[in-house]
Amino acid sequence: MLYISRKEHFNAAHKLYNPQWTREKNIEVFGPCANEHWHGHNFDLIVTVKGFPDPETGFVVDLKRLSLLIRSEVIEKLDHKNLNIDVDFMRDKLASCENLIVEIWKILEVKLPSITAFGKLHGIRLYETPRNYVEYFGEQ
Amino acid sequence: MLYISRKEHFNAAHKLYNPQWTREKNIEVFGPCANEHWHGHNFDLIVTVKGFPDPETGFVVDLKRLSLLIRSEVIEKLDHKNLNIDVDFMRDKLASCENLIVEIWKILEVKLPSITAFGKLHGIRLYETPRNYVEYFGEQ
Amino acid sequence: MLYISRKEHFNAAHKLYNPQWTREKNIEVFGPCANEHWHGHNFDLIVTVKGFPDPETGFVVDLKRLSLLIRSEVIEKLDHKNLNIDVDFMRDKLASCENLIVEIWKILEVKLPSITAFGKLHGIRLYETPRNYVEYFGEQ
Amino acid sequence: MLYISRKEHFNAAHKLYNPQWTREKNIEVFGPCANEHWHGHNFDLIVTVKGFPDPETGFVVDLKRLSLLIRSEVIEKLDHKNLNIDVDFMRDKLASCENLIVEIWKILEVKLPSITAFGKLHGIRLYETPRNYVEYFGEQ
Amino acid sequence: MLYISRKEHFNAAHKLYNPQWTREKNIEVFGPCANEHWHGHNFDLIVTVKGFPDPETGFVVDLKRLSLLIRSEVIEKLDHKNLNIDVDFMRDKLASCENLIVEIWKILEVKLPSITAFGKLHGIRLYETPRNYVEYFGEQ
Amino acid sequence: MLYISRKEHFNAAHKLYNPQWTREKNIEVFGPCANEHWHGHNFDLIVTVKGFPDPETGFVVDLKRLSLLIRSEVIEKLDHKNLNIDVDFMRDKLASCENLIVEIWKILEVKLPSITAFGKLHGIRLYETPRNYVEYFGEQ
Numbered sequence: 013m014l015y016i017s018r019k020e021h022f023n024a025a026h027k028l029y030n031p032q033w034t035r036e037k038n039i040e041v042f043g044p045c046a047n048e049h050w051h052g053h054n055f056d057l058i059v060t061v062k063g064f065p066d067p068e069t070g071f072v073v074d075l076k077r078l079s080l081l082i083r084s085e086v087i088e089k090l091d092h093k094n095l096n097i098d099v100d101f102m103r104d105k106l107a108s109c110e111n112l113i114v115e116i117w118k119i120l121e122v123k124l125p126s127i128t129a130f131g132k133l134h135g136i137r138l139y140e141t142p143r144n145y146v147e148y149f150g151e152q
Numbered sequence: 153m154l155y156i157s158r159k160e161h162f163n164a165a166h167k168l169y170n171p172q173w174t175r176e177k178n179i180e181v182f183g184p185c186a187n188e189h190w191h192g193h194n195f196d197l198i199v200t201v202k203g204f205p206d207p208e209t210g211f212v213v214d215l216k217r218l219s220l221l222i223r224s225e226v227i228e229k230l231d232h233k234n235l236n237i238d239v240d241f242m243r244d245k246l247a248s249c250e251n252l253i254v255e256i257w258k259i260l261e262v263k264l265p266s267i268t269a270f271g272k273l274h275g276i277r278l279y280e281t282p283r284n285y286v287e288y289f290g291e292q
Numbered sequence: 293m294l295y296i297s298r299k300e301h302f303n304a305a306h307k308l309y310n311p312q313w314t315r316e317k318n319i320e321v322f323g324p325c326a327n328e329h330w331h332g333h334n335f336d337l338i339v340t341v342k343g344f345p346d347p348e349t350g351f352v353v354d355l356k357r358l359s360l361l362i363r364s365e366v367i368e369k370l371d372h373k374n375l376n377i378d379v380d381f382m383r384d385k386l387a388s389c390e391n392l393i394v395e396i397w398k399i400l401e402v403k404l405p406s407i408t409a410f411g412k413l414h415g416i417r418l419y420e421t422p423r424n425y426v427e428y429f430g431e432q
Numbered sequence: 433m434l435y436i437s438r439k440e441h442f443n444a445a446h447k448l449y450n451p452q453w454t455r456e457k458n459i460e461v462f463g464p465c466a467n468e469h470w471h472g473h474n475f476d477l478i479v480t481v482k483g484f485p486d487p488e489t490g491f492v493v494d495l496k497r498l499s500l501l502i503r504s505e506v507i508e509k510l511d512h513k514n515l516n517i518d519v520d521f522m523r524d525k526l527a528s529c530e531n532l533i534v535e536i537w538k539i540l541e542v543k544l545p546s547i548t549a550f551g552k553l554h555g556i557r558l559y560e561t562p563r564n565y566v567e568y569f570g571e572q
Numbered sequence: 573m574l575y576i577s578r579k580e581h582f583n584a585a586h587k588l589y590n591p592q593w594t595r596e597k598n599i600e601v602f603g604p605c606a607n608e609h610w611h612g613h614n615f616d617l618i619v620t621v622k623g624f625p626d627p628e629t630g631f632v633v634d635l636k637r638l639s640l641l642i643r644s645e646v647i648e649k650l651d652h653k654n655l656n657i658d659v660d661f662m663r664d665k666l667a668s669c670e671n672l673i674v675e676i677w678k679i680l681e682v683k684l685p686s687i688t689a690f691g692k693l694h695g696i697r698l699y700e701t702p703r704n705y706v707e708y709f710g711e712q
Numbered sequence: 713m714l715y716i717s718r719k720e721h722f723n724a725a726h727k728l729y730n731p732q733w734t735r736e737k738n739i740e741v742f743g744p745c746a747n748e749h750w751h752g753h754n755f756d757l758i759v760t761v762k763g764f765p766d767p768e769t770g771f772v773v774d775l776k777r778l779s780l781l782i783r784s785e786v787i788e789k790l791d792h793k794n795l796n797i798d799v800d801f802m803r804d805k806l807a808s809c810e811n812l813i814v815e816i817w818k819i820l821e822v823k824l825p826s827i828t829a830f831g832k833l834h835g836i837r838l839y840e841t842p843r844n845y846v847e848y849f850g851e852q
Contacts, residue, residue, distance in 0.1 A: 013571035014530050019563040023421065025305040025330040025374075030208070041209055043216060044372035050305040051372040052332005054421050060567075068450070069461055070528040075564050076463060092324035092331040094305075108210040110154050141303065141334050143159040144215050147200075151153035163841065165725035165750040165794075170488070181489055183496060184792035190725040191792040192752005194841050232744035232751040234725075248490040250434050281723065281754050283439040284495050287480075291433035293851035294810050299843040310628070321629055323636060340847075348730070349741055350808040355844050356743060388630040390574050423579040424635050427620075431573035443701065445585040445610040464652035470585040471652040472612005474701050512604035512611040561583065561614050590768070601769055603776060668770040670714050703719040704775050707760075711713035 017060040022091035025052040026107040056139035063131035073128040113148045157200040162231035165192040166247040196279040203271035213268040253288045297340040302371035305332040306387040336419035343411035353408040393428045437480040442511035445472040446527040476559035483551035493548040533568045577620040582651035585612040586667040616699035623691035633688040717760040722791035725752040726807040756839035763831035773828040809846045
């Protein structure tokens with residue numbers, strides 16, 4: 013049983029803002045992250061696939077195909093975008109890393125079988141900055 | 153279930169030295185780490201909190217508050233200090249990363265509920281150098 | 293003659309957009325960087341001061357004071373901000389790193405003498421991503 | 433229960449090539465990684481040992497001895513080598529990271545008890561590039 | 573006058589080997605780098621362009637176009653290649669970083685004017701490992 | 713004309729303390745860096761040699777020999793040491809990076825000709841932390 017990981021990145025704008033609250037409440041809770049005119053980050057995204065290697069290729073998953081899948085299904089929808097406005101799967105959700113990583117999981121869990129019969133999605137790590145990151149392993 | 157991590161750092165001096173041994177025995181076991189006049193490191197500390205997000209804020213834990221807690225309860229006691237002399241919770245303990253990380257765990261486990269009702273301390277990673285690190289998950 | 297450098301960081305949103313052009317022309321020239329809803333980055337800023345050390349303190353410049361100066365005069369105006377909207381010294385300028393670094397230079401060149409009699413501003417490096425950066429040395 | 437990790441590195445050439453396939457099939461499956469004249473990487477290897485500290489030394493494992501063990505038993509056999517040709521334990525195996533990490537595990541699992549009575553091999557992480565890595569925890 | 577830099581990378585095999593010497597002399601001079609079966613690296617390449625910004629776009633050089641130029645003219649010829657065998661502009665040259673960087677300079681100096689009227693090639697930095705790098709500024 | 717660089721590291725303790733001042737004055741000027749019981753860092757040291765390549769070997773300087781020289785002449789005297797007490801060439805000097813880098817320059821400038829006829833010492837960069845560094849180019 014091996015764990016294979018691929019790192020991709022995207023640059024996006026967002027703000028933490030709950031529309032059911034006043035602007036004052038948002039600033040009280042989210043501080044500068046609630047700045048109405050947005051701020052942004054260079055996000056790093058690490059996707060880990062778990063499984064036994066295909067005896068013919070030695071691959072749990074072909075990392076070139078995994079990279080292409082992450083780029084076409086996730087990065088293309090997030091890179092140089094505004095997470096609050098431009099991203100269909102973030103509509104009506106707080107644009108936090110916590111919500112974003114769960115949506116990325118849902119997308120990749122569905123798409124991964126198209127590129128590997130041997131691996132399953134194991135975990136995702138999303139860096140908002142080099143010092144802040146969130147991980148999700150599909151646990152409910 | 154999400155895992156949220158925050159990285160902080162501190163610069164400290166220490167030596168590995170067992171006072172019940174002769175100086176020769178210390179140098180035999182600990183090598184240059186036993187240098188009586190100390191050496192030091194830029195330590196990196198990663199604290200991981202695990203839990204379900206607060207439905208109102210989307211936070212398992214507010215990373216700004218987590219950062220402030222780690223700084224006030226841990227970093228302030230270690231930064232620009234001598235781990236063998238200046239740190240009350242390391243008194244009478246070998247100033248190793250193994251002992252230090254367990255003491256940091258004890259402090260944060262007690263203090264974390266003051267800033268989150270949704271997250272529990274999951275793990276700590278302490279880098280002594282970019283090539284040497286120790287992790288603790290509260291396991292006995 | 294020594295060169296002393298300090299790295300700080302800020303997170304900001306921006307877009308590359310020339311208001312004298314049509315939206316189509318902007319997208320043709322700036323590509324996804326022209327996304328009208330913004331994108332963003334974790335910027336890293338390295339400031340280098342050059343000079344002879346103060347014989348009493350050994351400092352060309354006190355790095356703690358340099359850090360505080362950069363934070364109060366530059367970072368506070370940029371961090372968690374929108375470079376196109378929120379930053380007074382970027383008003384009516386294309387929000388590019390090239391323009392931003394020249395404005396940061398102007399601010400620091402004026403303020404630096406308040407914290408050092410021995411050092412002069414030598415250079416600034418501004419990372420937009422880990423792979424793209426710009427440098428300015430005050431050359432006309 | 434603590435987890436202690438040490439990072440080492442080596443530089444090696446390899447190609448992904450299944451000798452039972454035609455050259456065309458190899459290029460179809462492995463792409464540029466099948467280049468017959470090889471390519472290469474700076475590999476990073478992180479070895480994690482798990483256990484309770486020795487009450488006398490505070491060590492689960494002495495990191496200096498762990499570093500020496502990894503270097504003598506693993507790095508010396510891989511560094512500045514061709515993984516397809518020069519490495520006895522990779523003979524007749526596809527020179528992939530997936531196969532390499534399992535062989536490194538087998539070597540270290542046998543040798544580790546010679547340097548620690550308190551720690552067991554917990555995991556290995558092998559970086560082929562800063563963006564691609566594989567992990568193995570001895571799971572069958 | 574601004575300096576704009578872009579980092580790209582490639583993975584390649586090589587050996588340091590002077591065909592006019594015996595194998596023994598090669599090993600004596602180049603050590604493990606002379607291993608006849610090659611070794612390899614993840615190379616990082618930073619290209620710096622110097623100039624005044626285009627008043628219309630604010631660009632000394634469009635970094636997207638610079639990245640594409642470096643990839644098409646340099647990276648494509650080096651990535652997943654053997655520097656001693658596969659690279660036409662390294663034929664009959666010792667496959668050292670010193671020789672490689674001068675050849676990369678020659679290529680980019682000729683091609684750069686096709687993408688910028690405002691910038692000139694200023695410098696190249698080539699990392700063979702995170703600890704070894706060479707720089708060239710076109711000085712004779 | 714090429715510039716070749718090699719990075720080494722060492723871990724050391726120090727304090728910033730002017731013995732001609734009172735303890736209060738030291739704390740006022742140097743803040744936590746004046747802690748009487750020391751603190752410490754993981755220092756990174758980058759040494760750059762400049763010159764034309766030896767036509768036979770392609771080397772300005774053999775990086776293996778440069779690494780060994782830096783280790784034997786500099787690192788061995790600093791690693792796991794106290795810069796204020798254990799280092800002969802820092803005696804009676806403020807243990808600052810500014811003073812340390814000038815002393816390292818003096819040592820390497822004298823020793824470098826023993827390993828290269830083609831290169832001269834060009835510059836040294838000394839990182840005290842990932843965010844603070846000093847450079848010296850031998851300028852008076």
